[in-house]
Amino acid sequence: MAEKNQDKGLTIVYTGNGKGKTTAALGICVRAAGYRKKIKILQFVKGSWKYGELEGIKLLKDFVDMEQVGEGFVGIVDDNKEFEVHQKAAREGLEHARQVIFSGEYDIVILDELNIAVDLGLVDADAVLELVKSKPEALHLVITGRNARPELIEIADLVTEMKEIKHPYQKGVLAQRAIDW
Numbered sequence: 696m697a698e699k700n701q702d703k704g705l706t707i708v709y710t711g712n713g714k715g716k717t718t719a720a721l722g723i724c725v726r727a728a729g730y731r732k733k734i735k736i737l738q739f740v741k742g743s744w745k746y747g748e749l750e751g752i753k754l755l756k757d758f759v760d761m762e763q764v765g766e767g768f769v770g771i772v773d774d775n776k777e778f779e780v781h782q783k784a785a786r787e788g789l790e791h792a793r794q795v796i797f798s799g800e801y802d803i804v805i806l807d808e809l810n811i812a813v814d815l816g817l818v819d820a821d822a823v824l825e826l827v828k829s830k831p832e833a834l835h836l837v838i839t840g841r842n843a844r845p846e847l848i849e850i851a852d853l854v855t856e857m858k859e860i861k862h863p864y865q866k867g868v869l870a871q872r873a874i875d876w
């Protein structure tokens with residue numbers, strides 16, 4: 696059974712309020728690079744990639760590349776016009792994700808913080824579901840971010856909820872180099 700399904704592409708969701716969602720996705724990159732797999736990471740919310748992963752991925756550049764899509768979200772947007780600008784950019788980002796997914800160039804595609812983009816109303820939840828349902832059979836698709844929609848959880852093959860038990864931030868300990876950034 697396991698042998699028969701060796702090439703089944705999985706839809707993987709890392710969600711929840713605890714730390715480790717993007718870290719887990721980056722862990723897949725390290726493991727998959729060991730098999731010379733090709734991986735694309737698209738980030739939907741600006742500012743959440745850190746120096747460490749940007750530089751670390753450069754060391755794996757033959758296998759992994761990262762790209763920022765859309766304008767992301769730049770904070771609390773109370774200006775409608777600005778929100779629409781972000782919305783348009785995020786939608787274009789999803790279209791770019793579609794091209795990447797169907798390009799045939801990648802074994803694994805990671806849509807980092809896409810759940811956040813959906814949660815903020817920047818990207819249409821149904822458009823994401825449609826994309827996930829139609830992805831190429833062999834492609835592994837990873838979607839991260841808090842507040843994953845129940846409909847996405849329903850159709851995914853692997854869903855892990857990172858649950859905060861303890862975080863140093865609660866004790867006032869600031870983000871640590873190599874762990875947080």
Ligand code: ATP
Nearest residue numbers: 712713714715716717718719743841859862864875
């Ligand atoms: P990481 O990138 O460390 O795996 P994440 O992807 O699970 O975190 P995000 O929601 O993307 O979490 O959080 C972005 C930033 O907030 C990260 O730099 C992370 O260190 C920090 N963070 C994540 N979870 C928590 C938490 N429960 N309390 C405080 N800070 C957190």
Ligand code: MG
Nearest residue numbers: 716717743839
């Ligand atoms: Mg993250």
